[in-house]
Amino acid sequence: MDDEPSILNALRRLLRLNGITTLQATSGREGLDLLKAHEVDLVISDMRMPEMDGARFLELVKEHDPRIMRVLLTGYSDMESTIAAINQGSIHRYLAKPWDDQELLLAVRDALGRRQLERENARLARLTEEQNLLLRDANAQLENRVAARTAELSQINDMLEASYQDLDDSLHASFRVLSNLIDLRHNESGHSSRVAEMSREVARELGLSERETRDIYLAALVHDIGKNGYPDAMLTKAVSAYSPKEMQRHHRHPLDGETALMSFQHLGAVARIVRQHHERIDGKGFPDGLSGADICIGAKIVAAASDLDQLQHGSLGDQRHDAESACQLVFTGADTRYDRRVVETLIKVWTRMESAARSDVQIDVRDLQVGTVLARDLVSSTGAVLLAAGYVFDEKIVRQVTSYATRQGVQMSLWIRRESVNA
Template sequence: MSTIELPEPLSPEVIEGSSDMPTVLTVDDEASVLSALRRVFRAQGIRTLQATSAAAGMALLQTHRVDLVISDMRMPEMDGARFLELVKHHDERIVRVLLTGYADMASTIAAINQGAIHRYIAKPWDDHELVLVVREALTRRRLEQKNAELTELTQRQNEQLQHANQTLESRVMARTAELEQINGMLDAAYEDLDNTFVLAVNVFSSLMELRGSHPGHARRVADLSRETAKRLGLTEREVRDVYLAALVHDIGTIGFPDTMLGKPMSTYTADDHQRYRRHPIEGETALMALAQLQGVAKIVRQHHERVDGKGFPDGLTGTEITMGARIVTAASDLDELTHGAMGELHLPVDRAHDLIRGGIGTHYDKAVVEALLQVAEDLATAAKNDAQIAAHDLRPGMVLARAVLSAKGATLLAAGYVFDERVVRQVTAFASREGVRLTLWVRSDSLPSDVKPVKSPRA
């Protein structure tokens, strides 16, 4: 009999930074099955609890923290479908997996409908497949827990900010605006889940940039990449993936030490360079657990590849590199050249464009560069028509032309934001209450005729 090579043991770091060993409850009336499952999971660093009946399984759930339940379908007294339904009522956050024979398809359907199982695995199972299913499920559960913790943290910080000392008013204003934007995104989730998901990625991108030295980079790259993808005729879904990938293309650097983030690459040590060259892989790993981000994860992995094959981490060439990655690569380099990330120099626009053109055939795809530079020129022309207005002249329906940033560079309101009555009231009330002269840049085509800009378009 051939030997199946299992994946590397599951370490706490693999489960998104968890310091606790994950726990799996296995329920089967056959002791041999439980022993086999215990051997598989023990080799992966996963703690197991075992029960030979549904009743015993429920008793263990009352006294232990369990991340995932694997139940056999055929058991005396209560079958797996009914048991997993009870597990769902006990704690719907527990991942539920069903072991079932091919003859039990009707019962399996019942388990899907009643127990809302996440996966079912046919018996006899393949150890490799079983381990991968459990890994994916545990990683997803950890991400959901982290999301809940972040939401709770946001709410606590919002309450703390409301009672902050008056000497911290300027910081309170910036943080409160940020939290209110997040709360607005959460409210929108009940109306349009997909739109909320995109907005959540935007917020996460802004939070990541709090650690970086080039605020606004991801947002600018995302805008350039999205418009370039449209110009190249990509589908709506592909454009969406390109936009999201640009927002989080540097997610793999989130674990870098502050000292490494704050110095030019030319001063990196050998260890720093090795770590930097791994960040596309680590970025892909961080995103792979979310089904909606599979295309995004692929772009993130490839955004340092070159069309001549001299990039990293995989040395891909030409069309082996996904179009989305070719777009994000060129857009990111263009923004870094014009905003000082490469060599800490702010190059003139014409010089930056010449350098990007010079990389055609080595670093960049020709069609991508031609579309990107045209998009950059169009956006620059459109920006000349922006109008600056006083906060008291703000009206619902106006479109924000330039992002509003906090003192640390975090995006409070993104460019393209359409003001509604609630946000207009908040901005004007703050300006009036604090006696500050607050101005915002809006698109001139959204400016009512009765509002006079502080600075006219092209001023």
């Protein structure tokens, strides 16, 4: 802006020749009107102007739009006012008159370049904000999808766990049925169940994993399944009374037991325990003559637990032993027949279980309550284990047990854990 047409023409010519579009005004008011009607990047104003000087005009330009670059053309006599305009921030640069065309073009290009950078920065800032909003929305949608998928997976996992638990419960029930059939066939009421309980507690005491403990418990329930093929005559004899031929048959029963369990493909560890439960630490056992570390820990546990129970209740020898004598016999077999650590743990566990059993309470079946815990196996009149020790009675089973006693017309007593009475 300038009030002299010759200066305006010179500026217009110079700038247009360099591809710069210009607007012209001869007064401050006319210049302000142009700013209201057009988008402008740079204003060049002469200092000496009618109505208002260039410094004041550029100050008003700044108020209108501070982003507009402002250049002041001034003479040396106007230097004081120019310095004041610079200090007030009204101008970005000043050029002395008469100007040098190259210096003027350089100043204009610099100002327009800065304005373009500001515009680009603003565009990028808007773009960044838009992208951030989109990203925020995308993240929110992703979080919602992840939350929904997580909930779905959690539900599926719960269903799988419930199904697995059902299968596991069914497996345990099947093995308990097998255990009852084995004990009925051998006329050894509750032997397999007692061995399984002791073996499980020993495994826990030794710090074995939940899976290992489960396999040991299942193997103990059916460890004598290979004996089901024995002739009746063998089942009525003590092992010490077997003939050489019967002893050969006896030595083969762990292999028969393993074979019987082969249909349970995911229970290879159980079958292995059944096969090895007559092996000895000193290598004099059967069927494979394994020794020491070659015998799995489950087989070591079941072997000691089974012999301890049979010494007291079964047919391991020609006479039954009291508890103290049975424990002493098993202990003397440490490091030869049995694993010492297993034996020491077994006796500790057996002592604890016997101590707990002395506090058990015997009740009539008609006094059975929901939530009570069975302390000893519930055995039928034929010797079958109906419910294993440790079972927690629910309403359905209370009705079934009561109904069973009524149908059979018998007085039935149950041993339950004292702490569960009226709990």
